[in-house]
Amino acid sequence: MVGSLGLDTVQTPFDKVENALGGSAVYISLASSYFGGSVDLVGVVGTDFPSKYIKLLEDHSVDLEGLQIVEGKTFRWAGKYHYDLNVRDTIYTELNVFEKFDPVVPEKFRKAKFICLGNIDPVLQLKVLDQMENPQFVVCDTMNYWIEGKREELIKLLPRANVLIINDSEARLLANEPNLIRAARKIREMGPEILVIKKGEHGALLISDEFIFSAPAYPLEMIYDPTGAGDSFAGGFTGFLHRAQDITPDNLKSAVIYGSSMASFCVEKFSTKGLEDLSYLQIQDRYREFMKLSRFNESE
Amino acid sequence: MVGSLGLDTVQTPFDKVENALGGSAVYISLASSYFGGSVDLVGVVGTDFPSKYIKLLEDHSVDLEGLQIVEGKTFRWAGKYHYDLNVRDTIYTELNVFEKFDPVVPEKFRKAKFICLGNIDPVLQLKVLDQMENPQFVVCDTMNYWIEGKREELIKLLPRANVLIINDSEARLLANEPNLIRAARKIREMGPEILVIKKGEHGALLISDEFIFSAPAYPLEMIYDPTGAGDSFAGGFTGFLHRAQDITPDNLKSAVIYGSSMASFCVEKFSTKGLEDLSYLQIQDRYREFMKLSRFNESE
Numbered sequence: 001m002v003g004s005l006g007l008d009t010v011q012t013p014f015d016k017v018e019n020a021l022g023g024s025a026v027y028i029s030l031a032s033s034y035f036g037g038s039v040d041l042v043g044v045v046g047t048d049f050p051s052k053y054i055k056l057l058e059d060h061s062v063d064l065e066g067l068q069i070v071e072g073k074t075f076r077w078a079g080k081y082h083y084d085l086n087v088r089d090t091i092y093t094e095l096n097v098f099e100k101f102d103p104v105v106p107e108k109f110r111k112a113k114f115i116c117l118g119n120i121d122p123v124l125q126l127k128v129l130d131q132m133e134n135p136q137f138v139v140c141d142t143m144n145y146w147i148e149g150k151r152e153e154l155i156k157l158l159p160r161a162n163v164l165i166i167n168d169s170e171a172r173l174l175a176n177e178p179n180l181i182r183a184a185r186k187i188r189e190m191g192p193e194i195l196v197i198k199k200g201e202h203g204a205l206l207i208s209d210e211f212i213f214s215a216p217a218y219p220l221e222m223i224y225d226p227t228g229a230g231d232s233f234a235g236g237f238t239g240f241l242h243r244a245q246d247i248t249p250d251n252l253k254s255a256v257i258y259g260s261s262m263a264s265f266c267v268e269k270f271s272t273k274g275l276e277d278l279s280y281l282q283i284q285d286r287y288r289e290f291m292k293l294s295r296f297n298e299s300e
Numbered sequence: 301m302v303g304s305l306g307l308d309t310v311q312t313p314f315d316k317v318e319n320a321l322g323g324s325a326v327y328i329s330l331a332s333s334y335f336g337g338s339v340d341l342v343g344v345v346g347t348d349f350p351s352k353y354i355k356l357l358e359d360h361s362v363d364l365e366g367l368q369i370v371e372g373k374t375f376r377w378a379g380k381y382h383y384d385l386n387v388r389d390t391i392y393t394e395l396n397v398f399e400k401f402d403p404v405v406p407e408k409f410r411k412a413k414f415i416c417l418g419n420i421d422p423v424l425q426l427k428v429l430d431q432m433e434n435p436q437f438v439v440c441d442t443m444n445y446w447i448e449g450k451r452e453e454l455i456k457l458l459p460r461a462n463v464l465i466i467n468d469s470e471a472r473l474l475a476n477e478p479n480l481i482r483a484a485r486k487i488r489e490m491g492p493e494i495l496v497i498k499k500g501e502h503g504a505l506l507i508s509d510e511f512i513f514s515a516p517a518y519p520l521e522m523i524y525d526p527t528g529a530g531d532s533f534a535g536g537f538t539g540f541l542h543r544a545q546d547i548t549p550d551n552l553k554s555a556v557i558y559g560s561s562m563a564s565f566c567v568e569k570f571s572t573k574g575l576e577d578l579s580y581l582q583i584q585d586r587y588r589e590f591m592k593l594s595r596f597n598e599s600e
Contacts, residue, residue: 219514254597
C-alpha cells in the first residue's frame with residue numbers, strides 16, 4: 001500500500017490536537033493490520049517524524065522497508081471541523097518532503113497481489129502500480145482534489161483499478177451526474193469493475209456488474225474526529241479481502257462491512273487512537289452489530 | 301388517515317404535469333390501499349376536484365365518507381425540481397378550501413385503531429386525533445414548514461404519536477442537533493417512542509428504545525418525480541402494520557421496507573401514476589429486492 005504519512009493539526013467542536021499522527025498510509029496500515037496479512041508500506045516522511053510513530057507502525061507489524069526518511073519536514077495538514085461534523089475547512093496543507101516524493105517499491109514488496117493505492121496524487125499511484133510485478137487486485141482511493149486537479153492522470157489510472165473508492169459527492173463530480181446509480185455506471189465504464197461509494201453517516205454502497213450492496217452506517221452518538229475515516233475504510237476493506245483471498249460477491253459485501261467497522265472505530269477517538277488498540281474480536285463484534293442494524297425478516 | 305388532497309403542477313428536468321392528482325392524503329391512501337385494510341380518508345377538496353380522481357380513490361377501496369367537498373377551489377401546489385432532484389423550489393401554494401378546513405371524522409371511522417396523520421398543519425392533526433375513540437397506534441408525518449411555523453402545536457401533538465416520520469434535515473431542525481442519532485434521542489424524549497428518519501436516496505432509519513434499524517434505498521437510475529415519496533412511505537408503513545396488527549420489532553422493520561418499497565414505486569412515475577396499478581406480488585418482489593440489497597454473511 002502507498003499513501004501519505006503526516007502530522008495533522010485537527011480542531012473539532014470537542015478538542016484540538018497538534019501534530020498528531022495522520023495521513024492516508026497510516027490509517028490504511030493500522031486498519032488493515034488487524035486482518036493478519038503483511039502490510040507493506042510505501043511512503044515518505046521527513047527527519048522530524050517522531051520515532052514513537054515509527055514504533056507504533058512497527059508494533060502493528062507494518063513493514064516499513066518502503067518508507068523513505070528524507071532530509072526536511074514531514075507533510076502537514078491542518079483542518080477544522082464545524083459543529084456539523086460533515087463540514088470541514090482546511091486551514092493549511094504543507095506538502096514538504098511529499099512534494100518531491102518519488103515512490104520506490106522495495107524488491108520484496110513487488111510480488112504483492114493485493115494493492116491499496118491510498119489517497120495521494122494519481123501520478124504517484126501510477127508510479128507505484130508500474131513497479132508491481134503482477135498485481136491481481138487493485139483498490140484505489142482518491143478525492144475531489146485529484147478529480148478536479150489531476151483528472152487526466154486519474155482517468156489513466158482507473159482502467160488499472162479493480163475497485164475505486166470515493167464518496168458520494170466525488171462520484172457525482174467525477175461522473176458529472178447527480179443520480180448516484182447512474183454516476184456509478186458511468187464511473188465503472190471508465191475502468192474499475194467495482195465502485196465503492198462512501199456516504200459517511202449514511203453508510204456505503206458497493207456497485208458491481210452483478211449486484212449492488214448497501215451497507216448501513218454505524219450509529220454513533222459521538223463522532224470525535226472524522227479524519228481518516230475513508231482511509232480506515234479502505235484499509236479494512238482491502239485487509240479483509242487479502243485475508244479472504246477470494247473476490248466473491250459475499251466476500252466483497254463482508255469487506256464493505258469490515259471497512260465500515262474500521263471507519264467507525266477510527267472516528268470514535270482523535271487521530272489514530274481509535275485504531276491503535278483493537279482486537280479482532282472487537283472488530284467481529286462490531287461486524288455483528290452492523291448485521292443487527294440491517295437484518296429484517298423475509299416477507300410473508 | 302387525514303391529509304391534503306390537491307392538484308399539483310410539477311416540473312422536473314424530464315417532464316411537466318399540470319393539475320395532477322396530489323396531496324399527502326392521496327399518496328398515503330393509495331400506498332396503504334395495497335395492504336388489505338380499510339382506508340378511511342378524512343380531507344377536503346373544492347367543487348373543481350375532478351370526478352376521475354374521486355373514482356380513482358374509490359377504485360382503490362378508499363372510504364371517502366370523511367371527504368368534504370366544499371364550494372371553492374381545491375388546494376393547489378406547484379413545484380420545480382432541479383437537475384439534482386434533491387433540490388426543489390415551491391413555485392406557489394394556494395390553500396384555497398384547505399384554509400378553512402375543519403376536519404370531521406365520521407362516526408364509523410372513530411373506532412379505528414391505526415391512525416396515520418399525514419403531513420398537514422399539526423392543529424388539524426390534533427383535531428382529528430381528538431375525535432378518535434381509542435387510537436392505539438398513531439403515525440404522524442410532518443415537515444420543516446410546520447416545525448418552523450407551528451412548533452408549539454407540533455410539540456403538543458408529539459406525546460400522542462407512537463411514531464413520528466420526518467426526514468433527516470427536519471430531524472436536525474426539530475432537535476437543533478446535527479448528529480442524527482443524538483437528534484433522534486432528543487425527539488423521542490419529546491414524545492414518540494419511535495422515530496423514522498427518511499433519508500431519500502440514502503434509505504431510512506427507525507429508532508426505538510430497543511433497537512435501531514437501517515434500511516437501504518432502492519437504487520433507481522431514473523427518478524421521474526420525487527413528489528409524494530414521503531407520503532407513500534407513511535402509507536406503506538402504516539398499511540403494513542395495520543395488516544400485521546402486531547407492533548413487534550420485526551414488523552416495524554418490515555414496515556420500513558414496505559414503506560420504502562411504496563416510495564420507490566411512487567418516484568418511478570409522475571404524480572400518483574406509480575401507485576395506481578400495482579399488485580401485492582409486485583410489492584413483495586420489491587421487498588425481496590431490498591433484502592438482496594442489504595443482506596451479507598455472518599462473520600467467520
